[in-house]
Amino acid sequence: MLDPHRPLRARPLTPLLAAFTLAFSPAALADDRKTESTLSPLVVTANPLGSGDLAVPVTQLAGDALLLRDAGTLGEVLTGLPGVASTSFGPGASRPVIRGLDGDRILLLQNGTGALDASALSYDHAVAQDVAVAERIEIVRGPAALLYGGNAIGGVVNTLDNRIPSAQVDGVSGAARLEYGGAANERVAGARVDAGNGDYAVHVDLFGRRSDDLRIPGYAWSDRQRAGQGSYQPPQHEHGHEEGEHGHEAPEPESPYGRLPNSDSRAHGGAFGVSRTWDDGHLGFAYSGYRSNYGSVAEEDVRLDLKQDRFSLAFAKNGLAGPFTGIKADLAYTDYDHQELHGSEVGTTFGNxxxxxxxxxxxxxxxxxTGVVGVQxxxxxxxxxxxxxxxxxTETQKIALFVLEQWQAATAQFSVGGRIDYSSLSPNASDNRRFKNSESRSFTAGSLSAGVVQPLAGGWSLAGNAAYTERAPSQYELYANGEHVATGTFERGDPDAGKEKAGSLDAALRYQAGADRLSLGGYYSHFANxxxxxxxxxxxxxxxxxxHCGKVQREGESPEYAYEGVPAKLYGFELDSNWRVYQHAAQSLDLQLWGDVTRAEQRNTGEPLPRIPPMRVAGAIVYGWGALSLRAELQHAAEQDRVPRNDTPSDAYTVANVALSYRVRHGATDWTAYLRGDNLGNEEIRYASSLTRDIAPQGRRSARAGLAVQF
Incomplete structure (x- = not known):
């Protein structure tokens, strides 16, 4: 919403009504500012040194690019970016999938510190953050464990929101937005204000989001699910199958049509932060709160009620004399819990x-x-x-030491670093005898990484990165023992599980000249465990x-799954490009092409790993004329038939999207009116990366409109 590179200064607030008059004023076409698809500011997530090109692939979303991708979950905001998909457990819960990896292999950060929710534990658990008031999202594709530990073995997603102001503010500035539409009649409102006198800065933000049941293009259940061959096993409760009026087993339910039952949601939250700022640093504190209530698409009578309170401290000081020229410290305390409600009764309460x-x-x-050393x-x-x-x-304690060094040799830029993590997990069975034999475990994991960026002639460059990463198993991989109702499975952990180990290579050919850019890369990860x-x-x-377990299914029983270390490999290719094909005065026409493919399988058997996104290709044309911007996109996802035994494939689909925005300046206030159309061909879209793909498709053809203001 707010461009992080615009000076923060006092601006008069114009009434929202003025935007509807100005948005279609011919005089506004004189504004020749362009809508950027990505920004290239300091990438704090991948390189705290903040200098030179990066050996690892990084994507950033900010400004209009983030505004026009708005969705109710973080996974849905990011899906469709090169190398990024979504777990999509209905509209209420989804996490990003990066290069086929999800869960505890993808680290979610807020302003550089861990989000600390429970979204990695189960696909029906939502990420406790909303992008309605975010400034920027940075996505690191590939191992980032060097800086952030083994839970970043697949990548990092860092949401930055300036809730602790880090720059001097003189006056008042802010932003606000309203949005309505989409396949679930979503209503979104958000606002943020930053104020200061040059020495002290205050930040306040608020947001609210509400949606109805998702409208879908046909049946909720896929053809395979309706034929009894779907991948999703309906959850089983203590009472087993429901019974009819006379004590007989009730008939199988019919698939919903046109709408996805129990998929509505509502969320709200806000934050207050204050900082003491200097030319060369800041010291600040912030509180943020998040509340959400959404339905489970797997069970029509189950809702999840979530709340999170987060307290953050941040300090930075540059220009120091002595061995260290700068220091940066961040701390966040999180109090999270959610209740799974069966009607009016509380089923399970999760806390973190x-x-x-x-x-x-x-x-x-x-x-x-030059380099950075640190402790986490x-x-x-x-x-x-x-x-x-x-x-x-389970109580988990962690401590880590890391170092990253960078230097320039001739024309090439080199980087190398290492990290060592110690973690201990201490389970407490309480009164549950199911976990009475769970024992404490501790792990020491190490990571090494080396990268190089070699500029070539004419705007071309080569980038490469090699990494060795170790990840300690999570508490559920060690101690799970019981029915996981949301996924319809019976899970057992491996209390003797060892560290997950991977060697990875990443290489890319890049080009940048004006508006033209290209990144064509490949990657390979070799997992020993x-x-x-x-x-x-x-x-x-x-x-x-x-x-009670057996080889033959009986009423009320779920398939048993066990965590096991296997040799595996993941490899793939990614393309991301933009080409300026026409430029004259205030008019421009860009052609964007991107695509990705991921292959993941066990090395000893060749069996594919589950829920891997299929090959995807996409193209878009972006037309700009002064304040007007039009983007039309076509994405195609191939059939995913490389699936494990006892799993089902997902069908191919082609989706067309369009976005129109109009930006005007009225005095010192900037307005953006926008209109977005999704899935214009009304395709039935089922993500191969979604556990609920056979019972919960994506939304039908829809449109949404919004208005944003910066002052």
Whole structure:
């Protein structure tokens, strides 16, 4: 919403009504500002040194590019970017999938510190953040464990929102937006204000989002699911199947049509932050709150009620004398919990309370060598209370040391670094005898990385990165033992699981000249101990603290899955490009082409890993004429038939989208009116990366309109 590079100064607030008059004024066409698809400011997520090109592939969303991708979940905002897909457990919950990896292999950050929610535990758990008031999102594709630990073995998504002001503010500035539409009649409102006197700065933001049940182009259940061959196993409760009026088993339900039941949602939140700012640093504090209530698309009588409170501290100081020229410290404490409601009754309550702290020091140059050394530490207390808890309460403590060095040799830029992480997990069975044999584990994991960027003639360059990464198993990979109702499975952890180890290579050919750019790259990851959730062939049903399992399915039983370390490999290619094909005065025409393909399989058997996105290709034309911008896009996803045993393929689809925006300046206030059309061909879209693809498709043809203002 707010361009981070615009000076923060006092601006008069113009009434919203003026935008509707000005948005279609011919005089506004004199404004020749362009709508940028991406920005290229300092990339704090991938390189705290903030200098030179990056060896790892990074995508940034900010300004209009972020505004026009708005959605109710972080996964849906980012899906469709090169290398990025979505888990999509209905409209209420989704996480990003990067190069086929999800869960605890993708680290979600807020302003550089861990989000600390429970979204990695289960696909029906929402990410506790909203992009309505975000300034920028940075996505690192590929291993970023060097800086952020083993949970970034697949990538990092960092949301930045300026809730702790880091720059001096003199006057008042801000932004606001209203939006309506989409396949779920979504209503969005958000506003933010920054004010200061040059020494102190204050930030306030608020947002609200509400949507109805998602409208879909046909049946909720796929053809395979309606034929009894779908991939999704309906959740089973203690009572097993529902019974009819006379005690007989009720008939199988029919698939909903036209709407996805229990897919409505509502969320709201806000933040207050204050900073003492200097020319060369800042010290600040912020509180933010997030509340959400949404339905589970897997069970029509289940809702999830989520709340998160977050307290953050940040300090930075540059221009120091001595061995360190700059220091940066961030700390965030998070209090998170959500309840899974069956009607009016609370089924299970999940909680996660803890802190994440990070201190970085940039040392003085040693010849051509510059670098950062740092320490990161934290503690979380995870809890799961209720009949459907399938993991024990667990306390996790972590501490890590890391270093990143960078230097210029001739024309090439080199980087190298390492990190060592120590973590300990201590389960507490409480009164649940199911977890009485769970024992504490500790791990020491190491990561190494080396990268190079070599400029070539005429705007071309080569970039390469090699990494070795270790990841300690999570609490659910170690201690899971029970029915995971949301996924319709019976899960068992491996209490003796070892570290996940991977060697990765990433290389890209890049070009940049004016508006023209190209990135064509490939990657390969070799896992020695990929912790996979494997089907055992048994069927199980729990009765309190004991289970009934067998080779033949009986009423009320779920398929048993167990975590197991297997050798695996992931590899693929990515293309991202923009070409200016026409430029005259205030008019321009760009052609954008992108695509990606990921292959992932076990090395010993050749069996594909589950929920891997298919090959995707896309093209778009972007026309600009002064304040007017029009973008028309066509995306095609191929059929995904490389699936594990006992899984089902996903069909190909082609989706057409269009976005129109109009920007005007009225005095010192900037307005943007926009209109977006999604899935114009009314395609039935089912993501291969979604666990619920056979019961919950994406939305039907829809349009949404919005108005944003900066002052």
């Amino acid at each position: 309370r803890g802190y994440d702290a990070r201190i970085e020091g940039r040392h003085a140059a040693v010849g051509a060598l 530490f934290g503690q979380t207390r995870f809890s799961a209370l209720g009949e459907e808890a399938f993991v024990p309460n 990929f912790i996979a959730l494997e089907r055992t062939g048994r069927w199980c049903h729990s009765h309190g603290d004991h289970d």
